[in-house]
Amino acid sequence: xxxxxxxxxxxxxxxxxxxxxxxxxxxxxxxxxxxxxxxxxxxxxxxxxxxxxxxxxxxxxxxxxxxxxxxxxxxxxxxxxxxxxxxxxxxxxxxxxxxxxxxxxxxxxxxxxxxxxxxxxxxxxxxxxxxxxxxxxxxxxxxxxxxxxxxxxxxxxxxxxxxxxxxxxxxxxxxxxxxxxxxxxxxxxxxxxxxxxxxxxxxxxxxxxxxxxxxxxxxxxxxxxxxxxxxxxxxxxxxxxxxxxxxxxxxxxxxxxxxxxxxxxxxxxxxxxxxxxxxxxxxxxxxxxxxxxxxxxxxxxxxxxxxxxxxxxxxxxxxxxxxxxxxxxxxxxxxxxxxxxxxxxxxxxxxxxxxxxxxxx
Amino acid sequence: xxxxxxxxxxxxxxxxxxxxxxxxxxxxxxxxxxxxxxxxxxxxxxxxxxxxxxxxxxxxxxxxxxxxxxxxxxxxxxxxxxxxxxxxxxxxxxxxxxxxxxxxxxxxxxxxxxxxxxxxxxxxxxxxxxxxxxxxxxxxxxxxxxxxxxxxxxxxxxxxxxxxxxxxxxxxxxxxxxxxxxxxxxxxxxxxxxxxxxxxxxxxxxxxxxxxxxxxxxxxxxxxxxxxxxxxxxxxxxxxxxxxxxxxxxxxxxxxxxxxxxxxxxxxxxxxxxxxxxxxxxxxxxxxxxxxxxxxxxxxxxxxxxxxxxxxxxxxxxxxxxxxxxxxxxxxxxxxxxxxxxxxxxxxxxxxxxx
Numbered sequence: 001x002x003x004x005x006x007x008x009x010x011x012x013x014x015x016x017x018x019x020x021x022x023x024x025x026x027x028x029x030x031x032x033x034x035x036x037x038x039x040x041x042x043x044x045x046x047x048x049x050x051x052x053x054x055x056x057x058x059x060x061x062x063x064x065x066x067x068x069x070x071x072x073x074x075x076x077x078x079x080x081x082x083x084x085x086x087x088x089x090x091x092x093x094x095x096x097x098x099x100x101x102x103x104x105x106x107x108x109x110x111x112x113x114x115x116x117x118x119x120x121x122x123x124x125x126x127x128x129x130x131x132x133x134x135x136x137x138x139x140x141x142x143x144x145x146x147x148x149x150x151x152x153x154x155x156x157x158x159x160x161x162x163x164x165x166x167x168x169x170x171x172x173x174x175x176x177x178x179x180x181x182x183x184x185x186x187x188x189x190x191x192x193x194x195x196x197x198x199x200x201x202x203x204x205x206x207x208x209x210x211x212x213x214x215x216x217x218x219x220x221x222x223x224x225x226x227x228x229x230x231x232x233x234x235x236x237x238x239x240x241x242x243x244x245x246x247x248x249x250x251x252x253x254x255x256x257x258x259x260x261x262x263x264x265x266x267x268x269x270x271x272x273x274x275x276x277x278x279x280x281x282x283x284x285x286x287x288x289x290x291x292x293x294x295x296x297x298x299x300x301x302x303x304x305x306x307x308x309x310x311x312x313x314x315x316x317x318x319x320x321x322x323x324x325x326x327x328x329x330x331x332x333x334x335x336x337x338x339x340x341x342x343x344x345x346x347x348x349x350x351x352x353x354x355x356x357x358x359x360x361x
Numbered sequence: 362x363x364x365x366x367x368x369x370x371x372x373x374x375x376x377x378x379x380x381x382x383x384x385x386x387x388x389x390x391x392x393x394x395x396x397x398x399x400x401x402x403x404x405x406x407x408x409x410x411x412x413x414x415x416x417x418x419x420x421x422x423x424x425x426x427x428x429x430x431x432x433x434x435x436x437x438x439x440x441x442x443x444x445x446x447x448x449x450x451x452x453x454x455x456x457x458x459x460x461x462x463x464x465x466x467x468x469x470x471x472x473x474x475x476x477x478x479x480x481x482x483x484x485x486x487x488x489x490x491x492x493x494x495x496x497x498x499x500x501x502x503x504x505x506x507x508x509x510x511x512x513x514x515x516x517x518x519x520x521x522x523x524x525x526x527x528x529x530x531x532x533x534x535x536x537x538x539x540x541x542x543x544x545x546x547x548x549x550x551x552x553x554x555x556x557x558x559x560x561x562x563x564x565x566x567x568x569x570x571x572x573x574x575x576x577x578x579x580x581x582x583x584x585x586x587x588x589x590x591x592x593x594x595x596x597x598x599x600x601x602x603x604x605x606x607x608x609x610x611x612x613x614x615x616x617x618x619x620x621x622x623x624x625x626x627x628x629x630x631x632x633x634x635x636x637x638x639x640x641x642x643x644x645x646x647x648x649x650x651x652x653x654x655x656x657x658x659x660x661x662x663x664x665x666x667x668x669x670x671x672x673x674x675x676x677x678x679x680x681x682x683x684x685x686x687x688x689x690x691x692x693x694x695x696x697x698x699x700x701x702x703x704x705x706x707x708x709x710x711x712x713x714x715x716x
Contacts, residue, residue, distance in 0.1 A: 109534050114541055165705050175708055178470070181537045182704040185474060185641050188544075189697035195562045196691070203562055204555050211548050286545050335552065341545030348538055349519065 036312025095314025098289030105173030115180025124154025155276030212337030287344025456670020459644025474641030481512020567693020642700020
């Protein structure tokens with residue numbers, strides 16, 4: 001029995017693991033992903049080092065890789081690492097979610113912060129803060145479990161609603177985005193109603209949450225988002241295999257043997273779950289899901305947002321934004337979401353000014 | 362080369378049957394206007410009579426004509442009538458502004474809320490509260506104007522710089538993106554200052570209640586100017602509806618029509634937002650219904666949109682008073698809940714209708 005040599009395509013060197021798994025070896029994508037990871041670790045080290053008791057970057061890195069003295073270990077591992085770790089995990093979740101959605105909709109604007117998933121999660125969480133709160137102090141079980149669970153449920157519910165409304169013999173990118181924009185408006189208006197009903201202190205807390213904040217994060221906050229990512233990221237990477245084929249029109253994708261609607265639904269489900277988990281963990285941090293995949297796309301030079309590179313770029317972005325938010329304005333520590341908004345906005349305007357050429361009806 | 366027989370532009374259709382059709386159309390349009398006026402009158406009566414304290418129409422009448430200073434008289438004259446007047450002018454302004462936006466962009470999804478104008482006004486108002494300590498609605502007016510203008514120009518420019526100009530989708534997307542950005546900045550400001558949050562949260566929801574009657578006086582001149590401009594350039598808008606090339610060939614000055622249009626839109630939405638807060642979806646729904654009733658001629662569409670907008674906002678306001686008695690649901694929320702399904706239905710149509 002003669003083995004037929006697998007076809008080789010110029011410019012697409014194969015990467016084979018065994019006989020059943022194969023892909024295209026893209027060194028630049030890997031390089032960007034690794035660089036993003038390095039940037040994340042560095043940003044985390046700087047972020048951990050800054051504070052009441054400053055620690056040098058080298059010392060922090062030493063502790064992170066297993067060295068350091070007693071005091072340093074306690075401060076770094078118990079007090080400061082959870083915050084940066086939550087930030088980077090949330091960044092990964094937002095970025096992968098955005099990358100998948102943008103690839104499916106073939107539109108950079110189709111990220112969870114624009115199509116209303118963040119707004120839905122936000123409305124649900126604000127509802128819990130406002131209706132379950134007692135004058136400024138959401139306490140006990142409600143604060144630890146209620147707000148994140150409400151955000152998760154709100155995000156998933158909103159996404160389901162958008163999906164059902166946008167479904168019309170299949171899912172089309174622009175219809176998904178436009179319906180998302182409509183639903184977003186409703187969620188925003190519900191949120192503003194809740195803010196009126198609330199006591200002003202509760203409203204203040206709700207606004208802090210709505211901006212996305214990493215304040216006072218401990219290991220108990222890292223664990224849920226970490227576990228969720230452990231399931232969702234591999235699922236995303238596996239499902240993303242068909243993203244390349246989905247870039248063509250539906251007929252071509254079907255001709256290539258893709259179950260178009262099934263694949264899209266599964267991918268969207270993972271993307272929405274990632275975004276909802278991230279919102280539940282740190283609040284709706286805007287623009288990470290929009291900017292990170294686009295940045296990674298430009299760094300890699302690929303045709304669609306690369307998932308792994310987006311993930312590490314997203315983590316690096318979020319941690320850096322948190323670093324700026326904590327330290328750039330002296331004593332007032334801003335929520336990280338404000339920094340991502342201010343940094344992301346110019347990029348968004350650039351995308352809009354240029355990207356219109358790529359948007360097709 | 363084949364020769365094309367010359368045809369008179371005003372061909373034979375002008376005679377006999379055509380004139381009859383035209384007269385029929387005119388009758389139909391006048392009938393629609395009469396019905397809309399009747400609807401508005403009914404909505405006004407309901408708005409004055411219905412509320413936490415229901416007042417019989419007879420007493421409303423006597424309160425208006427011969428006040429005796431009783432409790433009902435005070436409620437009617439000091440609360441309900443100003444509120445109703447505010448509703449009429451805001452609704453009319455938003456309805457016409459929506460019609461103008463849809464006409465100029467030839468975009469069925471154009472609407473002040475979707476296109477980021479509200480967000481621009483919101484940011485300007487918040488900055489006014491935060492930096493200058495302004496807390497009265499009267500003081501917001503100028504800031505809301507400025508914000509609305511900047512945001513609308515920004516969205517129009519961003520939505521149309523690419524190849525192919527402004528399509529329905531690019532404009533809606535540009536508007537949504539700018540809205541997200543501006544509201545993020547709004548959040549940043551109100552986070553720094555709880556005082557600002559407390560003023561802002563009651564403005565942003567969009568309501569007719571609790572607004573100072575002096576606001577009506579302050580915004581009325583701008584709304585009137587905006588309405589006049591809108592009606593005056595309706596014929597130019599009709600020509601533009603056939604495309605810029607055709608309009609130019611018909612002798613229209615495109616830049617002038619555009620500038621007049623954007624000025625009118627800004628005056629109308631800016632003053633409406635300043636008076637009542639951002640109210641979404643009204644400007645979207647009303648022009649569509651008006652177009653359904655009277656056809657695409659802007660000379661009829663715009664006045665009808667004004668009547669219909671005023672009626673719709675009053676009905677929504679009354680509904681908000683009735684559903685959660687004795688509390689109130691603000692009119693902005695009622696309209697979002699009613700308008701969003703309408704928006705979704707528009708998007709779901711197989712092809713986005715192009716105007």
